[in-house]
Amino acid sequence: MTERLNTIIKTLNSEQLDGFLLFDANNITYLSGFTGHAATALVLGQHAYLLTDYRYFEQAKAECSVFEVICRDRIKQSLAELIAELLLKHGIRRLAFEADHISHSAWLGMQTHWPETDAVPFSRLVEDLRYTKDDGEIASIQQAAKIADDALHEMLKSVKAGVTERELAAELEYQMAQRGSQGPSFDTIMLMAERSALPHGVPGDRQLQHGDLLLIDFGAVVNGYHSDMTRTFVFGQADEKQRTVYQTVLGAQQAAMDALSEEVEGLKLHQASQHILNQSPYAKYQGEGLGHGLGMDVHELPFIGMGKNLMVKRNCVITIEPGIYIPGWGGVRVEDDVVLTDNGLVQLTQFPREMIEL
Amino acid sequence: MTERLNTIIKTLNSEQLDGFLLFDANNITYLSGFTGHAATALVLGQHAYLLTDYRYFEQAKAECSVFEVICRDRIKQSLAELIAELLLKHGIRRLAFEADHISHSAWLGMQTHWPETDAVPFSRLVEDLRYTKDDGEIASIQQAAKIADDALHEMLKSVKAGVTERELAAELEYQMAQRGSQGPSFDTIMLMAERSALPHGVPGDRQLQHGDLLLIDFGAVVNGYHSDMTRTFVFGQADEKQRTVYQTVLGAQQAAMDALSEEVEGLKLHQASQHILNQSPYAKYQGEGLGHGLGMDVHELPFIGMGKNLMVKRNCVITIEPGIYIPGWGGVRVEDDVVLTDNGLVQLTQFPREMIEL
Numbered sequence: 001m002t003e004r005l006n007t008i009i010k011t012l013n014s015e016q017l018d019g020f021l022l023f024d025a026n027n028i029t030y031l032s033g034f035t036g037h038a039a040t041a042l043v044l045g046q047h048a049y050l051l052t053d054y055r056y057f058e059q060a061k062a063e064c065s066v067f068e069v070i071c072r073d074r075i076k077q078s079l080a081e082l083i084a085e086l087l088l089k090h091g092i093r094r095l096a097f098e099a100d101h102i103s104h105s106a107w108l109g110m111q112t113h114w115p116e117t118d119a120v121p122f123s124r125l126v127e128d129l130r131y132t133k134d135d136g137e138i139a140s141i142q143q144a145a146k147i148a149d150d151a152l153h154e155m156l157k158s159v160k161a162g163v164t165e166r167e168l169a170a171e172l173e174y175q176m177a178q179r180g181s182q183g184p185s186f187d188t189i190m191l192m193a194e195r196s197a198l199p200h201g202v203p204g205d206r207q208l209q210h211g212d213l214l215l216i217d218f219g220a221v222v223n224g225y226h227s228d229m230t231r232t233f234v235f236g237q238a239d240e241k242q243r244t245v246y247q248t249v250l251g252a253q254q255a256a257m258d259a260l261s262e263e264v265e266g267l268k269l270h271q272a273s274q275h276i277l278n279q280s281p282y283a284k285y286q287g288e289g290l291g292h293g294l295g296m297d298v299h300e301l302p303f304i305g306m307g308k309n310l311m312v313k314r315n316c317v318i319t320i321e322p323g324i325y326i327p328g329w330g331g332v333r334v335e336d337d338v339v340l341t342d343n344g345l346v347q348l349t350q351f352p353r354e355m356i357e358l
Numbered sequence: 359m360t361e362r363l364n365t366i367i368k369t370l371n372s373e374q375l376d377g378f379l380l381f382d383a384n385n386i387t388y389l390s391g392f393t394g395h396a397a398t399a400l401v402l403g404q405h406a407y408l409l410t411d412y413r414y415f416e417q418a419k420a421e422c423s424v425f426e427v428i429c430r431d432r433i434k435q436s437l438a439e440l441i442a443e444l445l446l447k448h449g450i451r452r453l454a455f456e457a458d459h460i461s462h463s464a465w466l467g468m469q470t471h472w473p474e475t476d477a478v479p480f481s482r483l484v485e486d487l488r489y490t491k492d493d494g495e496i497a498s499i500q501q502a503a504k505i506a507d508d509a510l511h512e513m514l515k516s517v518k519a520g521v522t523e524r525e526l527a528a529e530l531e532y533q534m535a536q537r538g539s540q541g542p543s544f545d546t547i548m549l550m551a552e553r554s555a556l557p558h559g560v561p562g563d564r565q566l567q568h569g570d571l572l573l574i575d576f577g578a579v580v581n582g583y584h585s586d587m588t589r590t591f592v593f594g595q596a597d598e599k600q601r602t603v604y605q606t607v608l609g610a611q612q613a614a615m616d617a618l619s620e621e622v623e624g625l626k627l628h629q630a631s632q633h634i635l636n637q638s639p640y641a642k643y644q645g646e647g648l649g650h651g652l653g654m655d656v657h658e659l660p661f662i663g664m665g666k667n668l669m670v671k672r673n674c675v676i677t678i679e680p681g682i683y684i685p686g687w688g689g690v691r692v693e694d695d696v697v698l699t700d701n702g703l704v705q706l707t708q709f710p711r712e713m714i715e716l
Binding site for chain 2: 099
């Protein structure tokens with residue numbers, strides 16, 4: 001934590017900023033250690049404050065080592081008044097603030113309280129630190145991925161004709177929770193047959209039938225870090241079209257993985273994957289993006305594909321998730337979490353990637 | 359939907375506004391019927407647009423009856439460019455926008471695209487409609503409450519010495535999902551013994567022991583509508599302090615319910631509850647607020663207590679949740695969802711409120 005904070009302070013100094021106001025809960029956790037969800041952080045010169053209220057005061061004091069925790073009485077003092085008081089005390093002239101993480105109206109109401117301070121919208125100050133992961137962060141994502149792998153193996157025992165999307169999703173989330181996941185990484189996607197073509201469908205009452213595709217996109221959370229994996233199964237024997245589409249998607253995923261043997265522009269990975277998809281008769285049904293960074297947020301830097309071209313650096317944890325979605329027929333997506341390390345590419349999700357007929 | 363939209367259009371007219379730009383997913387669902395989570399809505403004169411992309415286009419067309427759905431190619435056109443095009447086409451001069459639901463930085467980036475249009479931050483345009491519920495909305499919350507009641511009954515069968523907070527939380531969420539809940543209303547709070555004094559604790563590995571308090575705060579979701587209930591149990595025979603604190607909290611809750619026999623200021627309910635709590639030897643450990651509105655958001659208007667004083671009108675669905683939290687000893691909260699109807703107060707959560715020794 002101290003090291004992370006010092007990096008931020010150095011950046012502020014180099015930008016002639018003497019303060020930084022944070023609103024994003026994950027950025028605040030990343031810098032301070034506080035894991036609750038109602039706090040504001042203020043880095044003023046060498047001094048860092050965590051502002052919270054009675055609900056989180058004890059927890060914050062226990063979790064924060066470097067930040068001084070202030071307990072605000074929400075009836076007696078507004079957040080803006082408390083911030084103004086601290087800015088004045090430290091004589092802050094130029095303050096960076098997380099303009100991505102406060103609503104326009106909240107900011108309008110707040111900034112009038114510190115007329116002496118020049119507030120500068122600043123993006124990606126903490127996000128740029130979170131862009132690559134340290135060993136502890138990678139270990140947490142790996143643990144989450146392991147829980148997801150194991151839970152999926154267990155859930156598959158409940159797969160039978162007539163079971164609904166909703167029932168299977170509930171079972172999968174239960175198995176993850178029993179294994180120590182803090183919650184689903186996001187709303188589990190569990191879609192059968194032609195519904196698997198919906199990129200963001202919600203599990204419903206559709207019952208599993210022989211020959212159905214079954215697309216499952218889900219993840220676990222450990223220490224606040226997310227995993228994210230997709231597998232597509234066939235219930236019964238796959239027909240030729242299912243087999244062809246699956247092999248194409250798997251090949252596209254492998255091509256992107258192969259292209260990630262060193263630090264590379266995300267666009268290069270996307271192109272490697274598209275090169276395979278474009279040769280397929282189903283090329284026009286390919287999905288837009290290729291993947292995204294993964295960590296405290298389930299979608300974070302770097303984003304890959306869709307007109308974005310960020311570097312995939314060593315120790316970036318990313319998803320690689322090409323897909324083909326044919327309206328009225330169904331969709332196939334295969335998604336894994338990978339990280340480029342000093343020893344090459346490591347796949348954090350370990351569930352078999354080959355097509356499985358259930 | 360048409361009626362809701364017409365009410366909004368009337369309000370716009372009366373405020374000399376000729377357009378309204380919406381960002382909040384629940385407000386958009388409320389007006390348009392679209393239940394996905396990546397859309398922007400634009401009401402221009404008598405014409406309403408829903409702007410989304412290929413991921414949600416089919417779903418949006420199926421769900422929206424009154425709104426015209428536009429599928430934006432995210433690579434070719436930014437959201438701001440599309441909005442600017444529509445504002446120009448309809449000759450919009452004065453545009454209200456949901457300043458509470460867009461980040462400051464996103465707004466700064468966006469507004470430069472329509473120099474001809476005067477944008478007016480506007481709060482609570484849709485929120486004021488959502489303040490009171492119609493019969494369908496109340497029925498959905500009631501269904502969610504019923505699922506939560508039933509799931510809690512089932513979960514209690516798993517209560518035994520040595521079971522952990524995390525295991526019980528997983529079981530409870532599983533039972534809700536099996537009964538058709540779309541997901542937990544929020545992260546389930548399941549806290550034992552002295553940990554029950556943490557107003558926002560996270561379930562952990564604490565194992566249940568004889569004599570423990572067990573505080574459970576949770577809810578289900580049906581049709582996008584949330585329930586929210588808290589029960590506090592004693593594992594084994596309650597001691598005198600547990601009994602006293604419980605009866606005080608229950609009395610405070612009953613006093614607030616009794617005060618809600620007609621439309622009333624929220625402060626009146628809070629005072630009725632405080633009047634009981636203040637007579638207790640544990641008065642200084644009472645929680646801050648009394649409750650909140652409940653609907654598409656788990657916390658919404660009207661908020662009750664903590665310096666807030668909004669009217670609790672007929673057909674407002676609210677929680678009533680007084681509590682006593684003694685650090686190092688534990689906490690007791692009893693929370694129910696209620697609504698004042700033409701036939702008096704209706705309690706939507708039905709699980710017994712009296713102290714239960716497990």
